[in-house]
Amino acid sequence: MMITILGPTATGKTRLAAVLAKHISGEIISADSRQVYRGMDIGTGKDLEDYTIDGFRIPFHLIDVVEPGIEYNVFEYQKLAHRAIKDIEQREKIPIICGGSGMYIEALLKGYKLFPVPDNPALRAELERQTDEQLTELLASFKALHNHTDTCERPRLLRAIEIELYYREHPELLETCQAVPSVIFGLRGDRDLIRSRITRRLKERLENGMVEEVQALIDKGVSQNQLIRYGLEYKFLTLYIQGQLDYDTMFRRLNVAIHQFSKRQMTWFRKMEREGFDIHWLDVEWPEEEKLSFILRTCNQ
Secondary structure, three states: OOEEEEOOOOOOHHHHHHHHHHHHOEEEEEOOOOOOEOOOOOOOOOOHHHHEEOOEEOOEEOOOOEOOOOOOOHHHHHHHHHHHHHHHHHOOOEEEEEEOOHHHHHHHHHOOOOOOOOOOHHHHHHHOOOOHHHHHHHHHHHOOOOOOOOOOOHHHHHHHHHHHHHHHHOHHHHHHHOOOOOEEEEEEOOHHHHHHHHHHHHHHHHHOOHHHHHHHHHHOOOOHHHHHHOOHHHHHHHHHHOOOOOHHHHHHHHHHHHHHHHHHHHHHHHHHHHOOOOEEEEEOOOOHHHHHHHHHHHHHO
16 A cells, blocks of 8 residues: 655654654655755755654655756656665565645556657668558557557657557556556645745744755855746846846745645646546644544545
């Protein structure tokens, strides 16, 4: 069994996942697109102190795995997450996915095939001798054709066959894109409450050294353009350090951007529900004991 805890920013996902992990002998796999970077701690909300429950340090994975500026994407996440799940289960522990990056979570649970497939000119030349009907029949021997997307145009048909043959020649790659069954829980709450939590947390992080963190990354040689591309805290604090924004403008625009980000996260989770994911929702205002009890009851049904 695997458990997933998702939700928008500032809903207390990490703390809940850690409490659950302590109770069921679990380990946490982060599902956050920026917490993978070393040195990006305050701005990404790693909140590492939340992983200590009653003096016990909960093991966690996929945090601090690459240096800032290193290319990291959904495929890399899938690959490392599958590796972590296998490692955790081999030690007879329970994997708990925890985070707010909807695309990362969905890619893992649904099993996206995202690894790059190179062109194969020799295969293309051989396939070009066949008719569209013959190519369609060949593709149908590899997978069920639910629609005409891959067969409506000859170039798409050739590429689809090229991809399927590549899968069969490299079965080890398919291990990184197997769908992972999971019981899914989501944290949500009143919009005004979430907004107030976001603003309060932003103030706390700024008071606790977030500006200094971004300056330290710049001093280490991390590209300022790269920091801006990471968005949210790193974008607006870099612009502030560059002198393009004064402090009040930086705070106001960053606060609005995080609120908008939170809405986009919920939009993604609702999309997942529409596409068939069963998300069991918990209210952020429930006491911790009630949340834990709800999760345990649901998992035992």
